[in-house]
Amino acid sequence: MARRSLSASPPARDAKRIKLDHLTSEDFRNGVVLAPMVRSGAFPSRLYALKHGAKLVWAPEIVDKAILHAERVVDPVTGVVSYNGKSKAMFTTHPVEKPYLIYQLGSADPDLALQAAQMVLQDISGIDLNCGCPKPFSTHAGMGAALLSTPDLLCSILTKLRQNLPENITVSAKIRLLSDQKDTLELVRRIVETGITNLTVHCRTRNMRPRERALIERLREIVEFVEGLGKGVSVIANGDCVSFEDAKRVKRITGAHSVMIATAAESNPTCFAPVPLTDLEKTLVPPYIRMCKYLDNHWSNTKWCVAQFKGPHPNIPKPEHKAIHDAIAQAKSYDDAERLHLIGPEGKWDGEDVFAEIVRIIEGRKLGTSSASLLEDEAAASKENTATEEGVRTAKEVTDFASTPQNTENPEPPSLAAPLGVANELRVNVPAAVSGVDPPTPTLGGGIPLSATGA
Template sequence: MTPGKLARRAPSPAASDTRAAKRRKLEYPPLTPDDYRNGVMLAPMVRSGALPTRLFALKHGAKLVWGPEMVDKAILHAERVVDPTTGVVSYMGVSKAMWTTHPIEKPFLIYQIGSADPDLAVQAAKKVMNDVSGIDLNCGCPKPFSTHAGMGAALLTNPDLLCSILTALRENLPPEISVSAKIRLLPTQEDTLKLVERIVNTGVNCLTVHCRTRNMRPRERALVGRLEEIVKFVKGLGKDVAVIENGDCVSYEDSKRIRKLTGADSCMIATAAEANPTVFSAQPYIDLETTFVPSYVRLCKYLNNHWSGTKFCSSQFRGEHVSGNKSTQTAMKNAIAQAKSYDDLEKLVSPWTGEREFEEIVSAIEARDRDRQPKIEDDAPALSEATSSCTAAAAAVAAETAKATERENSPAASEGAESATLSTVSSQDLSTVKTPVQSHSPDLSLLRAPLVPANELRIPVPAAVSGEDVPTPTPSQQSAEVA
């Protein structure tokens, strides 16, 4: 090269025929402790906390959403790929995406990391920090896949390592990236408070407390009563740290009760959201087989969500039923269970209007107008044309199933009356229908009634005395007699 002359710039690469989609994102200020307050959050759930579920949770009132736990080493080997059509950001593993997100959820998205090494935790957090607003350290998962490597709930017995990871995250991440932790209760309240104090002093913005100990299972009632003292303790430390309750919160309305009982800043929903991602609404959806599942599947296909993940999540959905019949409900569940791809659900969920489903979610999120607090409204779904067509398709599949069993179990008149009822109720505006508070099975064998006579004078006379051997009634016979 001649002295004094600059080398010519390399030619620009040829323009691609496929033009990248405009990046959809929202401009929000960095998360503060106040952003973790006064809301209902979606808990981190492996597999169930996928991108489509998080987007629907945001649409229906979740203030913030946690992604599923990702192990630090796993995400470090992932390749970041952006879909030019949908804008979906995928962190690709060997055969499929191990974690996906979209810029529209970034202001509300907390990335949960599983780690037992401060350096690896920082590297993993930096890998994804441009796609999230906060990093959360998992200190509560009791599953072996997490604890065997010293992560998750294993950190509860190693507070020095736990706090060193949080300190490293806070010191090495940009200030606009929030840092938080999610723990479980320790066996004693004294030990729990000592751990909480150490965590708060690491500089976290938020602490989520799952009100169960490491050894407690989901079927055991959460120890919500222990949280009130923890909340007061954190406030007494003089640190600006939000405290979120997790455990046995099942809905937006239920969160009011728990917050009043514990003084917690917010509540986090896990199991109930896995069954119905609309529970963050003041009036969650009912009859999910027709009002929610089709929309969910359409969105998943549009976002190119892996079918195995879509199938798993869809199979978990369940809720209250007001309209339709059992055959209609079973038809959708059986179709999902037997489907091997999106194409197998064509008859039940077409037309494939996933892009429209996505735009409705975007509109709901943009309506927050730079305020992370959603505007809670009674948004029970009216049956749209797409939903109505799905209901008709599901009814058609159910009718085929009903015909097969009619000859053995049901009279023709009964099926006709049932179909008429379905048609009438399906045409109603579901915004006028209220979800039943509780329902009970009429089967006496499921009512857990005491196995003793209600009146000692009515004790059956032994056959040896009466000379008559009366057969023991079945639960169905008992139900008929009671009726």
């Protein structure tokens, strides 16, 4: 598909007035937010998340040096802002999402972090430092979860950002739990004292993987600790939340101010709504593809995202939705999507109308049509607090925290290897001395055996 020619960025103009509307700690509270996710957190998916109730959206992590070499261009037709690399855009956005957009930065250098943040200031409302991703592409240069082992560096980056960025740009951080809760609290204290607005905690340790249950019961102590510091910093819970209704459960258990959804939003970006869409192959895939073409979203990213969409099929028989996914796998371009009827039986490229409707809904928030809130009425909240106080967290009750609420999709379908399944040969941890295998942690040095850490 031929790409539309893009205009050069217009010259900067002197500001005639100070923009007073900007994010505060309150904007990070009582909502469900979209996690930063590579590929699946692309601009079109963020738009759908905002349309269906996400209070804020995090863009995928971009490494500091990468964005420094990008060229900012604006599409004169759609208004889409693209930061282009050598072959394609590495970051795209639009003014309609700016009030809700948090840009996640990967960095291990305070000066580079500041330069990278200054590159995108005109298009975002907050900068978030990635201190939690355990994957090699993030940790190889001391970034991501590697920063958890270098707290001085971590805090120096946050301090540099907060002291040098405009006040209307929030600075936040996303971390993982440390193995020891006392060490986690000490790290949290140091981070909060840098002047951040929000702290997101992925309730897994660096060595844990998505298939392992998130330790959300550890977060309540962290939230209370942060509130006790009196800095007004909000705390967002991340880990194993699958929907808006499920977020209420996570909020009650953790006391967190908001809840972040990751994997479930990859499967269904409408999961932020109290009643998300079903039959996605007909209700979401066609308009999503049409809008992506209008916004000139790269086909490879569009195809990857729609291939992840899945959910209940109350009205589509299994052979039909399988045929649609087979067609998605075959399609190699937007032309193929049309030929294979992925844009709908009417066969119309009405992507401009789809985009205009989403813009109308998002802008409607300014008129009072805000996203759904996680605030609960006092009677319900009192009842839940009483239940929480009476329920002392014993080892047995930890299992209850891991159970999926009624009428909520299980984030990991039961199998022989499921964390809470009946003991079997696939779940038994075989000691390294017997198996001869000691899986490494993905770190810069190639991994440290658990035996060497005393864990």
